[in-house]
Amino acid sequence: MTSILSTLATIAICVTALALLTLALLVSYRVSLKRHPYTDCRPCKGTGERRSRLFANSFGNCPTCTGTGYQLRAGARLFNVR
Numbered sequence: 001m002t003s004i005l006s007t008l009a010t011i012a013i014c015v016t017a018l019a020l021l022t023l024a025l026l027v028s029y030r031v032s033l034k035r036h037p038y039t040d041c042r043p044c045k046g047t048g049e050r051r052s053r054l055f056a057n058s059f060g061n062c063p064t065c066t067g068t069g070y071q072l073r074a075g076a077r078l079f080n081v082r
């Protein structure tokens, strides 16, 4: 009888610890999104320019980031953090 209770108590402590850990991770991710909402644009690697395949010296603005070189992070887009 007591062993069942202690097993249940252990499970309850583990679940609570896991929930607290997840919460702490989520909060720190949210703070990070607020402080640094942008990331390097992946197609142009943060340069903001797209090179021509045919002519090595010609380039234009990257259409993904419109020449800025940065993009909103996926989390900032999902949770609408500005």
Ligand SMILES: [Zn+2]
Pocket: 041, 042, 043, 044, 045, 046, 047, 048, 049, 062, 063, 064, 065, 066, 067, 069, 070
């Ligand atoms: Zn880009």
